[in-house]
Amino acid sequence: MRFLSIAEQQMAEVAKALSLNADLIAMDEPTSSLTERETEVLFDLMRSLRDEGVSIIFISHRLSEIFEVCDRITVLRDGKLIGTAPTAELTEDEVVSMMVGREIDEMFPRTATEQGRVVLEVSDLSDGDELQSVSFKLHSGEILGVAGLVGAGRTALAETLFGIRHPVAGEVRIEGERVTINSPQKAIELGMGFVPEDRKQQGLFLNMAVRENIVISDLDEVASWGFLKFREVERLAQDYVNRLDVRTPSLRQRVRNLSGGNQQKVVIARWLTLKPRVLILDEPTRGIDVGTKAEIYHLLNQLARQGVAVLVISSELPEVLGISDRILVMHEGRITATLNRDEATQDAIMRAATGGKINHVVE
């Protein structure tokens, strides 16, 4: 199983559930890493199962999918039942406000910001495997979205930029200066931060406290002569817990016990302590509730306004469209389109993501 991609593993899980001939199937975020086509296949399957009398509990953060496939909707919040109603009687906005507990006036707060100098310039970057001659520029104050299907090389791009993988060709310039990034440590020295796709496998020390998780990358600020200054540790951690509104009973709470959204905020907080020039986020809102998603979008917007160059990889088209100033679309390791905010549509992205031609390619 571990040789399969997350999406393929996911399909196998669904197949396993089907093979049991169950009367009731519970699916918890079954589509979180499926492509749209795979999702459609799954939905067709779900509908025919329903027609055969199988009951399905479909748990998802994706409202569009819920409205597409479900007959009734139940909303839970903080472990409490908020309400249940037939899908036909609800609108997406109503469901969102039930989930958040307040009206969301603006999910995507993106406001045009002044774009500054080129902070990161990538030319002809290849890793000899998943990346083929990738070039792009990232400006300070810009949120650059990276769209594409699973396996298009988006994660490979992020990991190569952050020194986890090593390129075989091409160059990377930061503030115009050519750099060789051969380790995460080097990337951090150059002012980069990376919020990985899988926060549990790559991001968090689940058994350590919130406090340690936040400060671990920035111990220079809270240590002198190698000794941790716990008052400073607490201050720094509390500062970011407040700024990101991480909901935790205490700074000493183990990260394992936090919700997915709050865990993700802890990962982001760690990078913010380093005050990065470039922040790379790989699927930053996967498995996170709508309310926290909105907070994260707001935060990214705020960072961009402060001049941080933000690179966001996302498989959710509304998200990419909603938060990005520009969107790179990748397909089979190449960039097949660079779309400006005003010309980016779901159609244009999907065409480029599946290898189709785009008429007006910028840059």
Next chain:
Amino acid sequence: MSWSNITRLLRRLSVFLVLIGMALIFALATPRFLRMSNLLNVAVQTSIIAIVAIGQTYVILTGGIDLSVGSLIALTGAIAAGLATSGFGTAGGITAALLLGLLLGAVNGVLVVKGRLPPFVATLAMLAIARGLTLFYTQGRPISGLPESFIFLGSGRLLGVGVPVYVLAVVAIVAYIGLRYTRFGLHVRAVGGDEEITRLAGVPTNRVIFLVYVISGLTAAIGGVLLTGRLWSAQPQAAVGWELDAIAASVLGGTSLAGGVGGIGGTLAGAFIIGILSNGLNLLGISSYTQQVIEGAVFILAVLFDLLTKRGRTTRRRQRTLAQEPT
């Protein structure tokens, strides 16, 4: 209180309960156990094991293991004795022994970090090499005729208490502070928690791992010097099998062989369990052959306990991950 909190508390307290229980049993079984002279003797014997086990704890916390400590004790002890009896004096001998411990620990560290050898392979090779060098250096014969000052370190007393106990106190305090209050200690625990995540967080994981082997080499050398002083001579077959004692002390004390979990306090208690067990069995007249069997069995029980209390956590974690996200 949740189940995971209970198992965690159990893990932490069990070593102290076992220690007290065992001491009670021996106290009831033989009146000689509680005699002051015996207790002071146990304290000295245990101190040397405990010092070595403290270095071992750092290694195990990163998820590694150091099998070479028994041989390093013998080799550094022999070098210290050899130099002290050939004109370099106690100070010269000890300095050389400590430097040698640092050096051979560094070799272990380089093999693990740069050579990418599994720790047990690298340190198993070092176990053989250091023992061989000891036999070569001593020509298989004890080195005796140590200066008074050298013997004092292992066998002397201050205010009635053996000198090694004071050395242990210093080593334990430094190690405790190092683990809890320094950035290095945080890095050690992080590496043991997950090396990959630690690397992605920008921590120089290779340096951290290298350093824990250097620390283990140093504590083995301190143990080597004290043991030599205690035996009034360097024995070529000194400390054979002590790697088991050191590892068992750490694991009994709650340090998980998987890394990330554990601490110095537990290791001290673990070392005292081993010291008291050995002493009590001696007093009861149980042969040293049988003692080895018992000690091996205790070690297995400790590891099983570690696995069982941890297995509960990991299965639940796996289930939860399955429930939330694709696996």
